[in-house]
Every structure is written in C-alpha cells, then in structure tokens.
Amino acid sequence: MTTATMTSKGQITVPRDVREDLGLVAGSKVMFVKLGPRDYRIVARTGRIEDLFGILHRPGQRPLTIEEMNEGIAEAAAESGMRGVRNEP
Numbered sequence: 137m138t139t140a141t142m143t144s145k146g147q148i149t150v151p152r153d154v155r156e157d158l159g160l161v162a163g164s165k166v167m168f169v170k171l172g173p174r175d176y177r178i179v180a181r182t183g184r185i186e187d188l189f190g191i192l193h194r195p196g197q198r199p200l201t202i203e204e205m206n207e208g209i210a211e212a213a214a215e216s217g218m219r220g221v222r223n224e225p
Contacts, residue, residue: 158182 138151150160158180160166165181200208 138154140148140151142148150158150166154160158164158166158178159182160180161182167179167181169177169179171177
C-alpha cells in the first residue's frame with residue numbers, strides 16, 4: 137500500500153506509482169469523490185472533452201429520430217420498473 141504525508145500547508149506529493157497508474161503529469165487535475173464518512177476516491181481528470189468526440193459512433197448504423205429515442209427510453213424505463221414516467225405524444 138502506498139502512503140503519503142500531508143505538509144503543514146495541506147499539500148501531499150502523489151507517489152510516483154500512483155501518478156503513473158492514473159496517468160498524471162504536471163498540471164493534471166484530480167477530483168475527490170466522497171463515498172461516505174471518512175472515505176474518498178481520487179479520480180484523475182486527465183482527458184479533454186474533445187477526446188469524447190465520436191465515442192458513440194457506430195459505422196453503418198443510421199441515426200435515430202427523437203421519437204425513436206423517446207420510445208427506447210420509455211421501454212427501458214418500463215423494463216426496469218420505473219414508476220411515474222410520462223408517455224407524452
């Protein structure tokens with residue numbers, strides 16, 4: 137288990153093995169996600185929004201209409217047992 141010590145100014149040096157595992161470099165951002173009392177998760181924020189472009193693209197698949205999307209969402213909600221979902225025309 138890797139550990140680090142906080143300075144009197146509240147700073148911690150992220151150990152090398154953790155930086156490498158998370159892909160952190162100088163200037164990288166990290167997010168602290170609270171999971172419970174005294175329990176946090178550190179998440180690397182190394183990507184850019186532009187990196188997500190085309191992630192859902194499937195060659196040869198035609199785009200869905202809004203109506204088809206709404207129908208799919210309603211069907212999935214019904215299958216999952218969701219209550220109170222309005223089915224508007």
